[in-house]
Amino acid sequence: MWPELGQVSLLLGLVLALLLSVLPLWGATKNQPALIQTAKPLAYTLLAAIALSYALLTWAFLQHDFSVAYVARNSNSLLPVLYQFSAVWGAHEGSLLLWVLTLCLWIAAVALFSRNLPGHVVARVLSVMGMVAFGFLAFTVFTSNPFERLLPAALEGHDLNPLLQDPGLIFHPPLLYIGYVGFSVAFAFAIAALIEGRLDSDYVRWARPWTNIAWAFLTVGIALGSFWAYYELGWGGWWFWDPVENASFMPWLVGAALLHSQATTEKRGSFSSWTLLLAIAAFSLSLLGTFLVRSGVLTSVHAFASDPERGMFILAFLSAVVGGSLALFAWRAPKEHGKPFNWQSRESLLLFNNLFLAAACAMVLLGTLYPLLAEALGLGKISVGPPYFGKLFLILMAPIVLLIPFGPLTRWQNEDLGNVARWLAPWLVLALVVAVIAYFRAPQHPFKSALAYFSGLWIFLGTARFVWQRFRQAKGRFTAEMSGMVLAHTGVAVFCFGALMAEGLSVEKDVAAKPGQRFEIGDYRFTFQGVRELPGPNFTAQRGDVLVSRGDRTIGLLHPEKRRYASGGSIMTEADMHGGITRDLYVALGEPLDDKGTWALRLHVKPFIRWIWIGALMMALGALLVTFDARFKHKVKAA
Amino acid sequence: MNPVRKRRLILVALVLLAAAVAALFITMALQENINYLHTPTEVRAGQAPENARFRLGGVVCEGSVQRTEGSLDIRFAITDRVRQVPVHFNGILPDMFKEGTSVIASGKMENGEFTATEVLAKHDETYMPKEVADAMAKGAALQTKTCGEP
Numbered sequence: 043m044w045p046e047l048g049q050v051s052l053l054l055g056l057v058l059a060l061l062l063s064v065l066p067l068w069g070a071t072k073n074q075p076a077l078i079q080t081a082k083p084l085a086y087t088l089l090a091a092i093a094l095s096y097a098l099l100t101w102a103f104l105q106h107d108f109s110v111a112y113v114a115r116n117s118n119s120l121l122p123v124l125y126q127f128s129a130v131w132g133a134h135e136g137s138l139l140l141w142v143l144t145l146c147l148w149i150a151a152v153a154l155f156s157r158n159l160p161g162h163v164v165a166r167v168l169s170v171m172g173m174v175a176f177g178f179l180a181f182t183v184f185t186s187n188p189f190e191r192l193l194p195a196a197l198e199g200h201d202l203n204p205l206l207q208d209p210g211l212i213f214h215p216p217l218l219y220i221g222y223v224g225f226s227v228a229f230a231f232a233i234a235a236l237i238e239g240r241l242d243s244d245y246v247r248w249a250r251p252w253t254n255i256a257w258a259f260l261t262v263g264i265a266l267g268s269f270w271a272y273y274e275l276g277w278g279g280w281w282f283w284d285p286v287e288n289a290s291f292m293p294w295l296v297g298a299a300l301l302h303s304q305a306t307t308e309k310r311g312s313f314s315s316w317t318l319l320l321a322i323a324a325f326s327l328s329l330l331g332t333f334l335v336r337s338g339v340l341t342s343v344h345a346f347a348s349d350p351e352r353g354m355f356i357l358a359f360l361s362a363v364v365g366g367s368l369a370l371f372a373w374r375a376p377k378e379h380g381k382p383f384n385w386q387s388r389e390s391l392l393l394f395n396n397l398f399l400a401a402a403c404a405m406v407l408l409g410t411l412y413p414l415l416a417e418a419l420g421l422g423k424i425s426v427g428p429p430y431f432g433k434l435f436l437i438l439m440a441p442i443v444l445l446i447p448f449g450p451l452t453r454w455q456n457e458d459l460g461n462v463a464r465w466l467a468p469w470l471v472l473a474l475v476v477a478v479i480a481y482f483r484a485p486q487h488p489f490k491s492a493l494a495y496f497s498g499l500w501i502f503l504g505t506a507r508f509v510w511q512r513f514r515q516a517k518g519r520f521t522a523e524m525s526g527m528v529l530a531h532t533g534v535a536v537f538c539f540g541a542l543m544a545e546g547l548s549v550e551k552d553v554a555a556k557p558g559q560r561f562e563i564g565d566y567r568f569t570f571q572g573v574r575e576l577p578g579p580n581f582t583a584q585r586g587d588v589l590v591s592r593g594d595r596t597i598g599l600l601h602p603e604k605r606r607y608a609s610g611g612s613i614m615t616e617a618d619m620h621g622g623i624t625r626d627l628y629v630a631l632g633e634p635l636d637d638k639g640t641w642a643l644r645l646h647v648k649p650f651i652r653w654i655w656i657g658a659l660m661m662a663l664g665a666l667l668v669t670f671d672a673r674f675k676h677k678v679k680a681a
Numbered sequence: 682m683n684p685v686r687k688r689r690l691i692l693v694a695l696v697l698l699a700a701a702v703a704a705l706f707i708t709m710a711l712q713e714n715i716n717y718l719h720t721p722t723e724v725r726a727g728q729a730p731e732n733a734r735f736r737l738g739g740v741v742c743e744g745s746v747q748r749t750e751g752s753l754d755i756r757f758a759i760t761d762r763v764r765q766v767p768v769h770f771n772g773i774l775p776d777m778f779k780e781g782t783s784v785i786a787s788g789k790m791e792n793g794e795f796t797a798t799e800v801l802a803k804h805d806e807t808y809m810p811k812e813v814a815d816a817m818a819k820g821a822a823l824q825t826k827t828c829g830e831p
Contacts, residue, residue: 405707408707408711409711412711412715422718423717424715424716425718425736426711426714426715426716427714428714429713429714430710430711430713430714433710434707434710552753552772552773553753554752556751604776612776612777613776613777614776615776630773632773632774633774635748635750635751635752635753640751642753644773
């Protein structure tokens, strides 16, 4: 009975979303306050309906109700309780419901925190978000119903994909979704502005915190996914340029461009059309990501559904959203009315930032879709190798890395960049000197390690120069916006250093290890002590003991595992690592190589790899900090 | 030509130049890093490149896996049920690697043997890379357990 209630509640949500997408918009067009006022109650009831539906699906998991097909496929009575919660979004249908729930949360949040905005603007924004919700609800109800019954009911569930049975994966999808879906606010706001035909800096000011929050969540979501791939997949890498990683990275890049261009539009009025276009692009790329993941057109770890009907539905929805909003843009894009600026100004620096971020996104898009294109054109089945992305990304990011310290020190409208260059010159020289030393001292890949020191130090020192200037000239007064920017830019420095050091100086060794055998990597010694068998809740594990030491000092005993899951018999590698600020020591178990206890072992020493995620976290926190700025608390004047 | 127009013209020319340079870089990088997927039948028919890297997709032939005791050296054959190609790999195989499961190996042909630098297997029992599924469909004889001629 409960699943049926969930189903009804889902259908109710569909109707409410339809009403939300029509009534307030109509009211705003015809200027009928009664209709405009329906927006907020509709938003709240929509959230209530979807939340109920979601809660009932979770309930079905907790009750082991294997008469629900989705539960039977993705759970098991032995599954630990924690994973029963996360199993709800462990496969296609449920993760779609989570997508919709996240969207409804954003809709309700917009309804709640928009008291400062004129009613008709809120009505339009909520209506546009209602349309998106309607599209996704229709998709859920008609092609991927999570409440579908299984007759006769299964006696035992099939179990959650073992790859997903990990604490990191509990938070990765929800955070990513909050980010993805969060761009719908900026999108809805852009569409509302286009319908209205004007873009006030007041409105942009209202939209900015939403974009920042969405981008921050997306950042954390991506970082968590990358961290999970690092320690769970047992490959020892942190980014693989996998199509689905790219799918989340594209909105992130455009989102980063959007943050900066929104700030420009709000403060100077410049780039207003470009800001609208980026807002449309960020959300469209989020949808494209959903399409790539959910349609199964691409093969990847993440692709779980390959139902052509679903793919077609999302593709149709995607074309409607992208086509419709671009047509609207072409028809009603506002005239530029920004203050003029000299080429030596903060505006042009931000323009560069946007150009390179957009170009990087286009590059990733091309590389990701190229295999699909080639197949459609009959050029054979191909894949684009990671070096394509890695090399081009480095080239496209280099100018941004060089220009970051200039941005905050440069005035709006008109600035003598020569002055700024003179302020920064000593720090540039310092960064260069350290880079040269690093080049000659690096045990391998000297170029990457030099780049790591240069980019990390240059961005860090350049940003510190800005902080120092504030202390000298403004007695250390920082707005929340400035502090957020400083934190995020420092995060970029930390990230660049970590990523390039880990790429350049990591040592990886695959070895055949006899019990008692020792292996040296750099100063570290790994002693393999053998493998034992241990039982787990829903698996049995082969557990290795590897003693790690440096000189005479023992660092720790690592326990990499190989797990065989009871249902389905799938095998999973659980790597073990000793983490640290300056390096991670990482051991993964391969397979037994003979019957004398010899095992394949994968040993890694990864310098500074944690800095990658620390840097990402700093960027996210920085973006969040900006939203506390006093400028976002003022009331928007009625139009 | 008035100065405003002249400035715009220079700007447009610069943007075009930048776009052209970017396009050049991207095409070059793409060409260097494209890997084709071939099936054993295609390899045997001489359609796979001789001295370049490509990906070989198919099923691990039953009874073909041979390990040099106590080392990482392993040899097996990949088949599409029509023809087979011997593969040599030195490294750690993925969790899902088993005889009879679908895999994709990347590497190149050396002395009639495919030397792989990386072997990917399907991630769980319900997941099969679309490319391999297509390759298998070409083999058309999914039911048989024969591995085909070398």
